[in-house]
Amino acid sequence: MGRSIPLSLATGNPPVAGALLMQREAEQPADLHRSVMLDEIVQILRPVPQGVVVDATVGLGGHTEALLEAMPQLRIVGIDRDAESLELADLRLARWSGRYELTHSDFRQLPELAMARGWAPLAGVIVDLGVSSLQLERDERGFSFRREGPLDMRMDRRQKRTAAVLVNRLPYPELRSMIRDYGEDRQASRIARAIVEAREQAPIISTLELARVILEAVPQRGPQRIHPATRTFQALRIAVNDELTGLYEFVLATARLLIPGGRLAVVAFHSLEDRLIKRALRYLASDCECPPEIPRCVCDKRSEAKILTRRPLYPSEAEIAANPRARSARLRALEKN
Numbered sequence: 001m002g003r004s005i006p007l008s009l010a011t012g013n014p015p016v017a018g019a020l021l022m023q024r025e026a027e028q029p030a031d032l033h034r035s036v037m038l039d040e041i042v043q044i045l046r047p048v049p050q051g052v053v054v055d056a057t058v059g060l061g062g063h064t065e066a067l068l069e070a071m072p073q074l075r076i077v078g079i080d081r082d083a084e085s086l087e088l089a090d091l092r093l094a095r096w097s098g099r100y101e102l103t104h105s106d107f108r109q110l111p112e113l114a115m116a117r118g119w120a121p122l123a124g125v126i127v128d129l130g131v132s133s134l135q136l137e138r139d140e141r142g143f144s145f146r147r148e149g150p151l152d153m154r155m156d157r158r159q160k161r162t163a164a165v166l167v168n169r170l171p172y173p174e175l176r177s178m179i180r181d182y183g184e185d186r187q188a189s190r191i192a193r194a195i196v197e198a199r200e201q202a203p204i205i206s207t208l209e210l211a212r213v214i215l216e217a218v219p220q221r222g223p224q225r226i227h228p229a230t231r232t233f234q235a236l237r238i239a240v241n242d243e244l245t246g247l248y249e250f251v252l253a254t255a256r257l258l259i260p261g262g263r264l265a266v267v268a269f270h271s272l273e274d275r276l277i278k279r280a281l282r283y284l285a286s287d288c289e290c291p292p293e294i295p296r297c298v299c300d301k302r303s304e305a306k307i308l309t310r311r312p313l314y315p316s317e318a319e320i321a322a323n324p325r326a327r328s329a330r331l332r333a334l335e336k337n
């Protein structure tokens with residue numbers, strides 16, 4: 001179960017030590033991560049009925065801030081697995097004290113949390129999947145193949161499984177499947193073999209060490225569009241944080257927590273996530289779940305929601321120019337019947 005981060009009554013800030021707080025205050029959360037498709041998300045959420053909106057991946061609080069600003073009656077619950085992000089989000093949002101609450105949890109716990117904490121039924125939910133720039137750019141978090149750091153990649157640092165555990169302990173077939181399935185990398189066998197050979201000499205403990213092993217394993221022909229380690233790092237991040245398990249079920253369960261007219265908006269950054277989101281939205285909107293070979297509908301399935309985005313929305317060219325990390329974002333949304 002998640003825990004609410006203890007907010008001090010006077011300031012709404014979590015009780016971080018003074019020095020840490022000063023260091024954090026010097027860092028502006030808005031500079032540490034640029035929120036994607038802010039206007040589009042505010043537009044989608046604007047017509048929702050009064051009630052609680054959940055920002056299931058509150059991160060540095062950018063989407064929550066925009067929504068609190070745009071919709072004065074709104075109350076928001078922000079969830080994140082990353083305690084450091086929650087501390088920074090709390091600093092950023094402090095001026096809206098009383099209108100938001102932050103919870104350190106996995107968003108897949110939302111159905112249980114919403115019932116236990118009395119948030120349901122919900123007016124809206126936003127989910128902005130993936131990692132934040134804060135996580136990518138902190139060397140010690142080990143998410144980036146461009147920065148020297150420990151092979152960590154945990155969003156929730158209470159968890160035991162790190163990227164180093166997977167890299168050094170997964171048997172070859174599992175390592176190869178992970179890189180192939182989560183990284184969609186055609187060089188998976190070659191990379192997995194190189195990792196196994198390298199770790200037989202000595203454990204691979206740092207990000208740059210792993211990036212080097214991959215670079216040496218993959219033949220370079222001409223200029224590369226992406227660094228050869230990109231997909232393996234994505235695969236490891238997905239596996240360490242178990243990002244895809246339960247995502248489909250989460251969307252179904254979350255949509256069922258919405259008030260009629262309530263809305264769900266999801267931003268995905270790669271096709272593996274987006275496929276699950278698309279399937280879940282289609283299922284919620286469909287009026288029949290009979291197998292295609294049955295000539296007439298015999299099921300009781302009724303449409304529960306209307307899809308608001310027949311095709312996903314993409315960031316504008318101007319947004320991509322200002323924030324290249326937005327380029328792979330795609331946004332889908334639905335409204336509860």
Ligand SMILES: C[S@@+](CC[C@H](N)C(=O)[O-])C[C@H]1O[C@@H](n2cnc3c(N)ncnc32)[C@H](O)[C@@H]1O
Binds near residue numbers: 036060064080082132
């Ligand atoms: C792209 S960032 C969100 C940024 C945020 N929307 C903003 O504007 O600042 C994604 C966040 O989702 C969090 N996250 C990813 N998977 C999660 C999960 N299953 N449960 C809770 N938080 C998760 C990550 O820790 C990260 O902070």
